[in-house]
Amino acid sequence: MQHWWQTTVIYQIYPRSFQDSNGDGIGDLQGIISRLDYLQKLGIGAIWLSPVYQSPNDDNGYDISDYQAIMTEFGNMQDMDRLIAEAKKRDIRIVMDLVVNHTSDEHAWFVEAKKGKDNPKRDYYVWADPVDGHEPNALRSSFSGSAWQFDEASGQYYLHLFSKKQPDLNWTNPELRQAVYQMMNFWIDKGIGGFRMDVIDLIGKIPEQAITGNGPQLHPYLQEMNQATFGDKDLLTVGETWSATPESAKLYSNPDRHELSMVFQFEAMMLDQKPDGEKWDLVPLDVKKLKEVFIKWQTQLGDEGWNSLFWNNHDLPRIVSRFGDDGDLREVSAKMFAIALHFMKGTPYVYQGEEIGMTNHTVTDLDQIEDIESRNMYQERLAAGYAVDDILQSINAKGRDNARTPMQWDESANAGFTTGTPWLAVNPNYPVINVHDALADPESIFYTYQQLIAMRKVNPIMVWGEFSAIEAVPDQVFAYTRQWEGKKWLVVANFGKTEAHIALPGYTVSDVLIQNYPDHAITLADQTLAPFEAFAVVVA
Ligand SMILES: OC[C@H]1O[C@H](OC[C@H]2O[C@H](OC[C@H]3O[C@H](O)[C@H](O)[C@@H](O)[C@@H]3O)[C@H](O)[C@@H](O)[C@@H]2O)[C@H](O)[C@@H](O)[C@@H]1O
Numbered sequence: 001m002q003h004w005w006q007t008t009v010i011y012q013i014y015p016r017s018f019q020d021s022n023g024d025g026i027g028d029l030q031g032i033i034s035r036l037d038y039l040q041k042l043g044i045g046a047i048w049l050s051p052v053y054q055s056p057n058d059d060n061g062y063d064i065s066d067y068q069a070i071m072t073e074f075g076n077m078q079d080m081d082r083l084i085a086e087a088k089k090r091d092i093r094i095v096m097d098l099v100v101n102h103t104s105d106e107h108a109w110f111v112e113a114k115k116g117k118d119n120p121k122r123d124y125y126v127w128a129d130p131v132d133g134h135e136p137n138a139l140r141s142s143f144s145g146s147a148w149q150f151d152e153a154s155g156q157y158y159l160h161l162f163s164k165k166q167p168d169l170n171w172t173n174p175e176l177r178q179a180v181y182q183m184m185n186f187w188i189d190k191g192i193g194g195f196r197m198d199v200i201d202l203i204g205k206i207p208e209q210a211i212t213g214n215g216p217q218l219h220p221y222l223q224e225m226n227q228a229t230f231g232d233k234d235l236l237t238v239g240e241t242w243s244a245t246p247e248s249a250k251l252y253s254n255p256d257r258h259e260l261s262m263v264f265q266f267e268a269m270m271l272d273q274k275p276d277g278e279k280w281d282l283v284p285l286d287v288k289k290l291k292e293v294f295i296k297w298q299t300q301l302g303d304e305g306w307n308s309l310f311w312n313n314h315d316l317p318r319i320v321s322r323f324g325d326d327g328d329l330r331e332v333s334a335k336m337f338a339i340a341l342h343f344m345k346g347t348p349y350v351y352q353g354e355e356i357g358m359t360n361h362t363v364t365d366l367d368q369i370e371d372i373e374s375r376n377m378y379q380e381r382l383a384a385g386y387a388v389d390d391i392l393q394s395i396n397a398k399g400r401d402n403a404r405t406p407m408q409w410d411e412s413a414n415a416g417f418t419t420g421t422p423w424l425a426v427n428p429n430y431p432v433i434n435v436h437d438a439l440a441d442p443e444s445i446f447y448t449y450q451q452l453i454a455m456r457k458v459n460p461i462m463v464w465g466e467f468s469a470i471e472a473v474p475d476q477v478f479a480y481t482r483q484w485e486g487k488k489w490l491v492v493a494n495f496g497k498t499e500a501h502i503a504l505p506g507y508t509v510s511d512v513l514i515q516n517y518p519d520h521a522i523t524l525a526d527q528t529l530a531p532f533e534a535f536a537v538v539v540a
Contacts, residue, residue, distance in 0.1 A: 011042070017407060020417055025421045029080060032047075042446070044092065052071055057071075064104055065103070084192060110125060125159070127156045137208070148160075188230060194261070249262075249265060278377075298467040309347065311337050313351050314400065318359050331516075336532040355450075363396060371400045410436035461484035462489075464484055470504065478492075488540070499529060501527070504525065504527075509522050510537075
């Protein structure tokens with residue numbers, strides 16, 4: 001069976017930074033509605049909306065205090081209904097972010113749970129007695145420090161794999177699971193297009209045994225969820241799974257198993273961190289390894305799963321700054337990343353601003369950092385004796401604020417994002433990098449994305465074609481073919497900032513589909529690729 005989410009491209013909106021409509025410096029739902037025509041022009045088929053639910057914003061909405069209410073700064077439920085309806089008019093579905101590994105500590109469930117060991121909601125969360133007067137074990141939070149927080153009143157610890165204001169839900173409790181499914185059905189009934197499931201690989205955790213990802217009950221829970229909610233509907237469901245391997249991805253996304261449509265896996269995104277370190281411990285990207293990861297995922301899922309394809313999201317640094325060039329070669333490198341990714345098999349995701357080549361934003365002081373993950377790490381590493389410059393270097397390379405600076409719409413004050421004071425500083429390069437200028441320039445990165453998105457809709461080879469890697473190319477060059485019903489397309493992408501030489505005499509070019517150096521002749525048999533050059537051609 002074919003699904004709509006296999007032939008389209010998804011656009012991620014981080015609402016806080018997309019478009020403010022009321023001058024409070026925070027993006028909102030009315031702001032998103034006002035930009036739907038722009039997204040329609042880009043051609044995307046769905047929006048993955050980062051959380052818009054009621055939240056005290058310890059983690060910018062990933063700490064939810066009410067799943068069935070809208071965050072006050074973003075608007076109200078009427079605005080949300082209007083967003084769903086207005087998007088639908090433009091053939092765009094809304095995919096909600098489902099954060100059910102944890103809630104906010106201000107969620108009514110946790111407020112009840114904290115009241116005492118006998119409270120009916122106590123078991124919705126994970127509690128444990130101290131061991132020798134200390135934390136139950138050495139589990140660490142992704143946001144630094146212990147994952148256990150002591151609750152004076154009851155003398156027990158509760159688990160928080162993220163901030164201490166994000167207590168983990170206890171999925172072994174069947175009543176909790178039913179409450180989650182009920183909430184999901186509330187949103188499904190509103191006509192949404194699906195769910196992006198936050199750190200869903202953690203819901204089967206067994207904290208007493210220090211098991212977090214891939215617990216034994218994970219897949220039974222997802223099958224139960226599928227049956228109780230979206231199973232009989234054609235919705236997009238994508239799980240965020242840092243721990244996924246091709247083998248486990250098949251467990252999630254094999255249609256026969258009735259779990260999810262696909263997962264986000266992060267193997268490529270971990271290549272610039274030390275294997276035994278944290279994300280902050282940097283190593284240069286080895287393009288050969290990046291290619292190996294792509295090839296592995298493209299070839300190993302087969303018909304037993306479906307890939308998601310992405311370079312960016314709200315947790316990751318901007319790709320042009322990370323693996324490309326955000327100086328003179330920004331435009332060609334941004335287009336190269338787009339071409340290399342969109343011809344692979346799977347569903348591509350575009351993160352807001354990627355389509356105009358937005359870049360990382362450098363900070364020089366803790367005061368300029370909003371993100372809880374970076375702020376906590378800063379304090380932890382400072383206390384451990386790291387030099388401030390080293391900490392800032394890690395944050396500038398990998399911190400999440402890089403991708404969260406406001407969307408750059410035009411060259412007016414605050415990039416047209418707000419008439420007020422933006423909650424996070426706008427990247428000062430907005431007079432040069434903005435949507436207004438991109439739309440006015442037929443050669444801009446925007447039109448590369450628009451063309452790629454349009455091509456996917458009318459070329460089944462891009463969706464279903466068999467992927468084969470071409471090995472006989474230099475390490476810095478990624479080359480592959482797609483084949484479908486007698487047609488063959490060949491894609492070449494130079495990931496290097498330097499020239500590279502390819503010799504592929506076995507292929508004859510019959511048509512050029514797209515290229516980021518429009519004046520370059522494509523010969524294949526004997527060709528020097530310019531820095532970050534990429535193209536896709538029809539070959540015989
Ligand atoms: O709701 C809480 C957050 O949930 C999502 O993101 C999860 C975090 O993913 C990464 O951290 C996980 C680590 O996974 C592996 O151990 C890797 O080896 C490490 O490098 C990773 O750090 C990100 O680093 C975090 O920033 C994410 O929080 C949401 O997408 C987040 O926005 C939520 O904050």
